[in-house]
Amino acid sequence: xxxxxxxxxxxxxxxxxxxxxxxxxxxxxxxxxxxxxxxxxxxxxxxxxxxxxxxxxxxxxxxxxxxxxxxxxxxxxxxxxxxxxxxxxxxxxxxxxxxxxxxxxxxxxxxxxxxxxxxxxxxxxxxxxx
Amino acid sequence: xxxxxxxxxxxxxxxxxxxxxxxxxxxxxxxxxxxxxxxxxxxxxxxxxxxxxxxxxxxxxxxxxxxxxxxxxxxxxxxxxxxxxxxxxxxxxxxxxxxxxxxxxxxxxxxxxxxxxxxxxxxxxxxxxx
DNA sequence: CTAGGTTGTCTCTTTTTGAGACTACGTGTA
DNA sequence: TACACGTAGTCTCAAAAAGAGACAACCTAG
Numbered sequence: 001x002x003x004x005x006x007x008x009x010x011x012x013x014x015x016x017x018x019x020x021x022x023x024x025x026x027x028x029x030x031x032x033x034x035x036x037x038x039x040x041x042x043x044x045x046x047x048x049x050x051x052x053x054x055x056x057x058x059x060x061x062x063x064x065x066x067x068x069x070x071x072x073x074x075x076x077x078x079x080x081x082x083x084x085x086x087x088x089x090x091x092x093x094x095x096x097x098x099x100x101x102x103x104x105x106x107x108x109x110x111x112x113x114x115x116x117x118x119x120x121x122x123x124x125x126x127x128x129x130x
Numbered sequence: 131x132x133x134x135x136x137x138x139x140x141x142x143x144x145x146x147x148x149x150x151x152x153x154x155x156x157x158x159x160x161x162x163x164x165x166x167x168x169x170x171x172x173x174x175x176x177x178x179x180x181x182x183x184x185x186x187x188x189x190x191x192x193x194x195x196x197x198x199x200x201x202x203x204x205x206x207x208x209x210x211x212x213x214x215x216x217x218x219x220x221x222x223x224x225x226x227x228x229x230x231x232x233x234x235x236x237x238x239x240x241x242x243x244x245x246x247x248x249x250x251x252x253x254x255x256x257x258x259x260x
Numbered sequence: 261c262t263a264g265g266t267t268g269t270c271t272c273t274t275t276t277t278g279a280g281a282c283t284a285c286g287t288g289t290a
Numbered sequence: 291t292a293c294a295c296g297t298a299g300t301c302t303c304a305a306a307a308a309g310a311g312a313c314a315a316c317c318t319a320g
Contacts, residue, residue, distance in 0.1 A: 023246035024239050025164065031242075032162040034155065050267055061309050066268060076252025086317050087266035097248060104241040107234035109154050112161075116153035118227055122206025180298055191278050196299060216286050217297035262320090269314080276307070283300075290293085 030075060035060055035068040037105065040094070043078060044102055047093035077101060160205060165190055165198040167235065170224065173208060174232055177223035207231060 016022035030036060038057050042048060048056065054065055069092060072078045077098035081091045094102075146152035160166060168187050172178060178186065184195055199222060202208045207228035211221045224232075 024242045025168070027242035027246055027249060028167060028238065029164050032164060032167065032238075034159050034162060037158060037162065038155070051265080059309095061311090062268070063270095063310085064308070067308095074253050074256040075249045076256075082267095085266090088316090090267065097245060097252075100245070101241060104234065104237035107237045108158065108162075111231060111234040112154045112157035115227060115230070116157055119157060119205045122227075123204050125206075126204040181296080191280090192299070193279085193301095194277070212298095215297090218285090220298065264317105264319085266316080267314100269312105271312085272310085274307105274309075276305100278305075279303090281300105281302085283298100285297085286295105288293105288295080290291100 027075075030071060031077075031101070033068065035064055036072060039065075039068055039072065040077065040098060040101060040105060041109070043092060043094045043098070047091045049089050049091055053092065072098075157205075160201060161207075161231070163198065165194055166202060169195075169198055169202065170207065170228060170231060170235060171239070173222060173224045173228070177221045179219050179221055183222065202228075 016025075031040075035057070038060070039053065042053060042056050050065070050069075053069075054060065054062065057065070060068075069078065069080070073080050073092075077095055078092050079095050081093075083089050083091065146155075161170075165187070168190070169183065172183060172186050180195070180199075183199075184190065184192060187195070190198075199208065199210070203210050203222075207225055208222050209225050211223075213219050213221065
């Protein structure tokens with residue numbers, strides 16, 4: 001039962017022969033990143049400060065957290081607010097566009113959750129065959 | 131208007147403190163990869179042979195194509211069939227599970243396409259501010 | 261006056277990716 | 291006969307990206 005084929009993307013592959021111009025690749029290269037997904041997921045419930053995020057996503061390096069947050073901010077998915085306390089604290093939260101991204105993202109997450117057992121099984125099967 | 135929060139994932143972040151055990155990260159680290167997305171998108175319309183894929187996704191290296199195909203096969207998303215012609219040709223096509231992945235994937239693609247203008251604008255704005 | 265918490269940056273090492281030559285086989289062409 | 295071509299890959303080396311951890315600069319609490 002083939003699902004409705006990814007019409008937009010197939011057009012796009014033909015249309016944007018220069019990969020750097022393709023909207024989908026442009027966007028998903030950034031947002032498909034594993035840290036982006038985790039950060040956006042965390043910010044889905046509530047705003048976080050830098051250090052909170054670092055603790056929540058325990059295995060991210062400070063370097064990648066800084067960098068990914070800045071990229072997401074540049075793309076307009078999150079908003080960064082500095083509070084002039086001492087020490088200054090910085091709050092990150094989803095923008096409206098960031099919120100809208102939760103729709104496709106949660107579809108992905110649901111799929112992953114649902115099919116993880118099958119995938120793990122396939123991996124074991126594949127390892128046996130090799 | 132906050133969209134229904136990514137309930138599964140937030141549970142998961144708490145539940146699977148060991149990142150390598152988290153189903154979502156496990157799955158999306160592989161499938162969120164840019165080459166995986168492109169390959170799956172290509173295979174969405176029809177089966178492809180190795181060389182065809184390489185031509186279609188013109189900027190992928192043979193090395194990454196080989197590797198990504200093998201990983202997708204290991205995860206059970208694509209099926210690999212060798213035809214004993216001379217020279218032998220190999221056909222790759224989506225498995226049923228691979229097909230089911232098109233649903234969340236196309237949601238992502240649609241979102242990317244829709245919001246690309248806003249993102250590009252945000253990037254320019256951000257660059258100006260910096 | 262020292263220790264700790266804040267948001268980052270800088271440097272070094274390791275991992276991942278890209279580029280491109282090479283394999284081995286058969287076919288068509290000169 | 292010999293030479294290039296197309297098939298699906300592998301192998302090696304260079305370049306890019308990511309991870310680890312020290313450091314900055316500031317204020318507060320003890």
